[in-house]
Amino acid sequence: MGLFGHRQVRAEDDNLIAGRGRYVDDLRFPGMLHVAIVRSQVARAKIKVDVAAALALPGVHAVFTADDLPLSARILPDCHPNPALRHPRGPAVLAAGEVRYVGEPIVAIVADSRYLAEDAADLVLVEYDEMPAVIDLEKAILPGSPLVHPDVPSNLGARIPVVTGNTDAAFAQAFYVARERLEIQRGAGQAMETRGVVAYWNEYESRMVVWNVSQVPFVHRTAIANALGLPENSVQVLNPDVGGGFGYKGLTYTEDLLVPVIARKLGCPIKWIEDRREHLIASYHERTQIHHLEMAVTQDGVILGIRGRFLYDAGAYTPWGPVVPLLTAVNIPGPYKVPNYKVDADIVYTNTVPTAPVRGAGRPQACYVCERLLDKVGHELKIDPAELRRRNLIQPDEFPYELGFISRDGTKRTYDSGDFPALLGRGLAMIKYDARREEQTKLRQEGKFIGIGLALCVEDTGLGPFEEVGMSIELDGSVTVRMGTPSQGQGQRTAFAQIVADELAVPFEAVKVLTGNTDLVRYSIGTFASRAGVVTGSAVSIAAKQLKQRAFAIGGTMLQAQAGDLELEEGCVRVKGQPSRSVSLKDIVHTSLGESGAPLPMQEFGPGMSTVANFCPPTNTFATGCHCAVVEVDPKTCQVKILQYVAVEDFGNVINPLIVDGQVIGGLGLGIGNTFFEKVVYDEGGQILTGTFMDYLMATTMDVPRVEIDYIVTPSPLNPLGMKGAGQGGTIPVPAVLSAAVEDALQPFGVRLNHVPFSESDLFAWLGEARTRAEQAQ
Amino acid sequence: MPMPAERMDVELSVNGRDYTRRQVEARRTLADFLREDLSLTGTHLGCEHGACGACTVLIDDAPVRSCLTLAVQANGTRIRTVEGLGTDGELHAVQKAFKQHHALQCGFCTPGFLTASVALLEENPSPTELEVREWLSGNICRCTGYQFIVDAVLAAAAELRERRGAGTGSPA
Numbered sequence: 001m002g003l004f005g006h007r008q009v010r011a012e013d014d015n016l017i018a019g020r021g022r023y024v025d026d027l028r029f030p031g032m033l034h035v036a037i038v039r040s041q042v043a044r045a046k047i048k049v050d051v052a053a054a055l056a057l058p059g060v061h062a063v064f065t066a067d068d069l070p071l072s073a074r075i076l077p078d079c080h081p082n083p084a085l086r087h088p089r090g091p092a093v094l095a096a097g098e099v100r101y102v103g104e105p106i107v108a109i110v111a112d113s114r115y116l117a118e119d120a121a122d123l124v125l126v127e128y129d130e131m132p133a134v135i136d137l138e139k140a141i142l143p144g145s146p147l148v149h150p151d152v153p154s155n156l157g158a159r160i161p162v163v164t165g166n167t168d169a170a171f172a173q174a175f176y177v178a179r180e181r182l183e184i185q186r187g188a189g190q191a192m193e194t195r196g197v198v199a200y201w202n203e204y205e206s207r208m209v210v211w212n213v214s215q216v217p218f219v220h221r222t223a224i225a226n227a228l229g230l231p232e233n234s235v236q237v238l239n240p241d242v243g244g245g246f247g248y249k250g251l252t253y254t255e256d257l258l259v260p261v262i263a264r265k266l267g268c269p270i271k272w273i274e275d276r277r278e279h280l281i282a283s284y285h286e287r288t289q290i291h292h293l294e295m296a297v298t299q300d301g302v303i304l305g306i307r308g309r310f311l312y313d314a315g316a317y318t319p320w321g322p323v324v325p326l327l328t329a330v331n332i333p334g335p336y337k338v339p340n341y342k343v344d345a346d347i348v349y350t351n352t353v354p355t356a357p358v359r360g361a362g363r364p365q366a367c368y369v370c371e372r373l374l375d376k377v378g379h380e381l382k383i384d385p386a387e388l389r390r391r392n393l394i395q396p397d398e399f400p401y402e403l404g405f406i407s408r409d410g411t412k413r414t415y416d417s418g419d420f421p422a423l424l425g426r427g428l429a430m431i432k433y434d435a436r437r438e439e440q441t442k443l444r445q446e447g448k449f450i451g452i453g454l455a456l457c458v459e460d461t462g463l464g465p466f467e468e469v470g471m472s473i474e475l476d477g478s479v480t481v482r483m484g485t486p487s488q489g490q491g492q493r494t495a496f497a498q499i500v501a502d503e504l505a506v507p508f509e510a511v512k513v514l515t516g517n518t519d520l521v522r523y524s525i526g527t528f529a530s531r532a533g534v535v536t537g538s539a540v541s542i543a544a545k546q547l548k549q550r551a552f553a554i555g556g557t558m559l560q561a562q563a564g565d566l567e568l569e570e571g572c573v574r575v576k577g578q579p580s581r582s583v584s585l586k587d588i589v590h591t592s593l594g595e596s597g598a599p600l601p602m603q604e605f606g607p608g609m610s611t612v613a614n615f616c617p618p619t620n621t622f623a624t625g626c627h628c629a630v631v632e633v634d635p636k637t638c639q640v641k642i643l644q645y646v647a648v649e650d651f652g653n654v655i656n657p658l659i660v661d662g663q664v665i666g667g668l669g670l671g672i673g674n675t676f677f678e679k680v681v682y683d684e685g686g687q688i689l690t691g692t693f694m695d696y697l698m699a700t701t702m703d704v705p706r707v708e709i710d711y712i713v714t715p716s717p718l719n720p721l722g723m724k725g726a727g728q729g730g731t732i733p734v735p736a737v738l739s740a741a742v743e744d745a746l747q748p749f750g751v752r753l754n755h756v757p758f759s760e761s762d763l764f765a766w767l768g769e770a771r772t773r774a775e776q777a778q
Numbered sequence: 779m780p781m782p783a784e785r786m787d788v789e790l791s792v793n794g795r796d797y798t799r800r801q802v803e804a805r806r807t808l809a810d811f812l813r814e815d816l817s818l819t820g821t822h823l824g825c826e827h828g829a830c831g832a833c834t835v836l837i838d839d840a841p842v843r844s845c846l847t848l849a850v851q852a853n854g855t856r857i858r859t860v861e862g863l864g865t866d867g868e869l870h871a872v873q874k875a876f877k878q879h880h881a882l883q884c885g886f887c888t889p890g891f892l893t894a895s896v897a898l899l900e901e902n903p904s905p906t907e908l909e910v911r912e913w914l915s916g917n918i919c920r921c922t923g924y925q926f927i928v929d930a931v932l933a934a935a936a937e938l939r940e941r942r943g944a945g946t947g948s949p950a
Contacts (some may be wrong), residue, residue: 013877017884018869019820021861023886026819115805192824192832192920193886241887243822244920276825358917489884489921658880665923666883693829693918701911701924730923 003498003508004721007658011508013485021241024196024211028269029269032198033061035118035259037272037555038101038124039108039282043351044133044146045684047099047106054109062266063124064108065098073227073261079219080321084160085347088154091317093227093261095253101150101351102686103282105254110262110270122536133351133686137290137313140350148316148349158322158347163328164404165295165340170305174296178376183755184365184735186288186313187678189358190268190698191488193243194279197259200269207234210260213242215250216526217486221518227257227346228264228521235260237399239516245488247357248284251319273521280696281688285680286324286358288313289365293343295373301383303392305340306332306373310365312347315354320346323493324355325694326408327460328361332370333403333625335420336392337455341405344579350687358382359670360731361529363459371455371736372754375743384455385740386428392422393456398715409463413621417714420456423626423648426710427454430646431628444545444748449635450643451745453626455736461623462534462718468521469539471500471547473609475585475593477571479504479511481540484524485532486516490663490727492532495655496540499721501662503544504551504585505568510617521612530623530725535615537655538719543613551585554592554605558583585609621716623724625649627733633745638763640676642705650712652724657711658724665707667730670703672699675735752775785858788853788920791864792816802849808842809833811849813944820860820889831917834890835859841897860889871941872896873935883921890917895931903939907932926944 040047051063066074076090095106107124111117132146139145140155148155171177198211210230214220217237225232232256244247255272263270274283293308295314312325325345333341378388394401396419407413431452440450470482479500487493497511513583514520525531552563555573559566559581567576573588575581589609594600630644647664654660670678677697681689690696715722735756743753750770751763758766781857782805791799792812803812809826812818812835821844824832830848834859861871863945875881882888891914898905898913901922909922910931919927 009833009877009882012885013882014887015874016882017860017892019818019875019889020865021820021885023819024824025823026813115803191884191886192826192830192918193822193850193884241885244884246920276827377789447890488887489882662880662883662922662926665925666919666921667923669923670920692827693825694827698920699923700915700918700919701928702915704923704925706925707923 002502002503004496004657006657008494008498008508008656010491010610011497012493014492016500020327023193023241023243024198024213025273027198027211027240027635029200031551031733032269032271032595033110033112033266034114034117034274035120035262036109036114037105038103038121038126039278040095040102040106041098042130043102043130043135044131045099045128045570046097046131047095049107051107053118057116057120057123060109060113060120062110063264063371064094066092066094069093070229072167073257076254076257076319077223077226077322079252079319080323081540082321085087085158085318085322087149087157087480088318088321089149090318091254091319101353102688103353107758108258108262110152110266118201120497135350135352135682135684136688137288137348137350140348148351152349155349156346157318157349160322160326160329160345162405163342165305167305167307167340167342167566168326170340171296171307174304175299175724176377176381178295178373178380180293180373180376180754181475182291182369182372184287184289184291184368184589185757186285186680187250187358187674188283188285188680189246191244191249194274194276195253195255195283196273197255198269198271199260199263201267204528206287207236208260208264209236209238211238213249214239214258215245215486215488215528217516217518218484218524219526220252223252224257224260226576237518239486243328245527246359247528249488250526250603251284251356264493276693277691280691282353284319284356285315285353285363286355287674288329288355293369293371293373295377297377301377301381301388301391303336303338306338306727307342307348309344312345313352313355314347315347315352316349317354319354320356323408324357324362328366330407330413331363331366331458332404334367334370335394336370337394338507344383345503345688349595352652352682359667360728363457363728363732364671364674364735366735367455367457368756369737371740376739376773386424386433389424389456393424396421408460415458415622416718418622419712420624420648422712423456423650425581425630426648426712427626428621430708430710431630431759436630441687449634450632451743452630453625453737453741453744454741455733455740456626456735457624459728459732460620460723461530462621463529463531464617464619465525465537466614467616468523468612469536469543470521470612471543473547473585473589475586475589477510477584478504479506482513482520483536484521485527485536488527490532491659492654495533495659496537498655499537499540499712500544501539503548506571530727533655534621534719534725535617536724537723538615538721542615546557546611546613547609550609550611551588554588554602555583558588558591588666607679615719617718619718621718621724623651623726623729625733626728628739629737629741630747631738631741633742635746635767638760640765642758645705646708647730648710648712649729650714651726651729653713653715653722654711661709663726664709667728668734669704670709671731671734672704674757675738676759679757785870786850788850790852790854791856792818793858798938801832804848804850806849807845808847808849808852809844812844818859818861821884822889825885831894832887834893834895834917836893839897839900841894851878862924870896871937872931875930875934875937879895879933881922881927887917887919891919891927898931899935899938903935905935
């Protein structure tokens with residue numbers, strides 16, 4: 001049996017469990033200096049900066065303000081230009097004269113130690129001439145609102161419509177129209193390792209070496225080269241062990257340019273490590289959206305159309321273009337047939353931290369709003385939620401299924417494969433749906449309130465354009481894999497070694513996967529959007545197959561046998577049925593490399609056993625899933641207990657189910673945070689009130705239940721291994737599922753949920769309001 | 779009361795090694811002392827305000843946040859960090875179980891979970907799942923969703939009980 005599909009324990013772990021991991025803050029170079037950053041304390045102001053006292057402190061080597069930066073390193077590049085965003089605004093590397101959100105970097109201090117740098121930061125005088133700020137998303141688009149960028153005519157930065165069919169006609173025929181205002185509040189990625197950058201000038205190669213925590217080192221290489229005015233071949237970006245990515249480490253930040261600029265200028269190694277407070281108030285956030293949507297249905301609850309608009313809070317700048325709202329807008333129909341669809345994504349500037357993808361990236365919101373509308377339809381038309389979904393799901397024989405509009409990647413959005421009824425059926429069976437409904441009825445009579453929630457979702461995964469993989473068999477028979485998608489904990493070294501071990505019939509331990517170094521491959525896109533497994537994994541498979549063919553060609557010559565008669569077993573090329581006619585991969589490498597100083601022995605093949613492969617998916621593939629939950633809510637305390645949580649996922653063929661289980665449960669932990677706890681709170685003046693982990697709450701061991709996982713496998717036709725990405729499926733449906741379950745539990749009280757996250761206190765208040773409504777109605 | 783930058787002597791033992799008369803600034807955290815002065819970078823800083831548990835070390839066998847402890851406060855104590863959990867070159871049963879049960883992904887919070895878990899099993903060799911969850915509720919992991927961490931700790935507890943049972947000839 002091969003290793004593909006095996007629950008292989010990870011090659012990464014031996015170092016990490018022994019305390020031998022090497023993260024960016026663990027790097028030390030001789031003469032290294034440390035940076036601390038002074039950040040804006042107000043949301044909007046003209047500023048004047050006096051750094052004299054800071055510069056005078058012993059141990060301080062330099063102080064940088066915007067004026068000290070080269071012109072090419074003052075504004076971050078727009079990584080996702082989109083014509084709809086007519087006035088994109090990149091964050092300032094250091095604020096020049098004006099600040100637009102609390103936390104915006106203003107001054108960088110360079111000192112012998114972080115302690116001294118922070119001492120000096122306290123001595124920087126920033127004079128704030130405060131201006132009116134706008135924090136509230138809905139107020140920001142009212143006439144007369146203060147403008148975040150005075151040179152941009154309105155805070156409405158863009159309106160992107162996503163349209164198919166004829167919604168007006170569809171709504172005219174509707175038996176019932178569900179209308180909701182649905183709100184998803186701001187959250188954040190919060191990897192346990194904050195961001196950090198170490199940079200130094202490599203004198204002997206004349207190039208800038210940057211160690212950072214990037215998910216996209218090649219994107220950063222380009223940005224750093226442009227900022228420093230260097231050719232790209234004079235910048236190397238390296239990633240050590242990285243303590244979690246969650247999407248927001250895939251963006252370019254001011255410090256990614258600032259630290260190399262300082263290192264170039266001062267000529268010594270420079271380290272900046274973000275502290276948690278900086279991370280909470282200044283690293284990109286996500287999630288804030290307010291939807292005004294309508295769903296038109298027939299008498300049987302069959303969807304005729306969805307229409308409406310939503311507001312997306314971009315924050316003060318647009319470092320990642322309109323990617324997140326676009327992902328929401330194209331993901332709302334999800335697994336359901338929605339023949340008529342018209343939703344406008346309105347992208348709004350506010351005086352808050354810029355927003356950009358966080359694990360899920362616009363899709364949890366899409367799933368939430370669609371499923372909430374369906375639950376309202378079910379409630380009003382008295383159709384069981386499972387039955388209602390059954391009536392609307394895309395059927396297995398309808399793939400490839402075209403949605404009728406354009407996807408994020410510019411192609412016609414087409415689901416490649418899947419089986420939604422099977423996902424739903426498995427989920428319902430696992431929670432014993434019918435029995436649970438009976439139990440619910442019985443318990444209600446005893447004054448106990450359980451509720452069932454379910455949701456299905458799709459996720460566009462494995463985005464293009466390509467990933468490149470280099471692969472070599474070494475003289476000792478070991479295999480080296482070189483790739484461009486760095487790891488933030490996903491276990492790529494293990495999963496990709498499994499693919500190679502299968503193809504080349506070598507032991508798992510003989511494969512070493514190298515990544516996190518822009519010298520390893522020529523080009524790469526990066527690790528995000530559940531793409532590394534699919535795209536890099538496919539390239540790994542192609543490269544290994546190429547080496548296998550090469551081994552047969554060279555081995556066949558050595559064995560004087562036809563390639564078709566050969567097999568690769570236990571690290572040897574053998575003639576089928578004649579195991580004694582065999583040559584090891586090691587000997588093939590030796591022979592094909594020849595002897596030093598002598599002519600190459602097998603000129604027709606060229607030297608060695610090495611190859612490069614690219615995989616370029618035609619478009620993204622779609623992972624799908626169905627989550628079901630049973631909760632109990634105590635209406636006195638409003639405590640929510642998750643009694644059962646079931647995740648049925650279709651990630652196509654899975655390389656390592658152990659790792660993928662971990663992705664699902666971990667993703668679910670974030671989803672639970674998004675449902676109950678995680679919110680970045682601003683006051684009206686733009687101060688962040690959630691600047692510590694005592695205020696910004698994340699799920700703990702006491703909050704994430706034991707999850708039952710099962711897989712449906714419909715292999716993707718879009719890549720050689722039939723894979724679909726698994727990075728975000730655990731997160732996406734959770735707020736929809738748990739909102740539905742809690743609402744269902746409290747159904748006798750008439751509480752409707754249209755806002756995440758919600759706390760027990762929120763439930764208590766809503767329950768009170770529902771009681772008052774009921775009393776007034778009597 | 780010493781000034782923050784004033785230097786003081788500390789003497790302590792870390793992972794079985796004695797450090798005599800090490801000079802540290804009064805304000806230096808134990809975490810920075812371990813990481814910067816002793817190069818024990820296995821202890822990680824996740825929040826630096828005592829909320830995430832990544833920096834947990836064992837001071838005289840008790841789990842303590844090394845980000846909220848000053849190095850000078852650890853004077854005269856015996857400290858164990860993630861680098862010193864194993865014995866005789868062999869990893870601790872908890873460490874092995876973390877690998878076996880896929881209880882880590884990025885590995886950044888892992889040292890804090892390992893030290894906290896070792897402290898739990900030294901205090902309570904037979905914890906229930908709820909006791910494991912309660913004990914570890916002060917540590918945040920963003921990757922795993924905790925389930926495999928809980929499984930690993932329970933498995934390590936069983937393994938240690940079995941070993942102890944085999945060693946003494948009495949049931950655990």
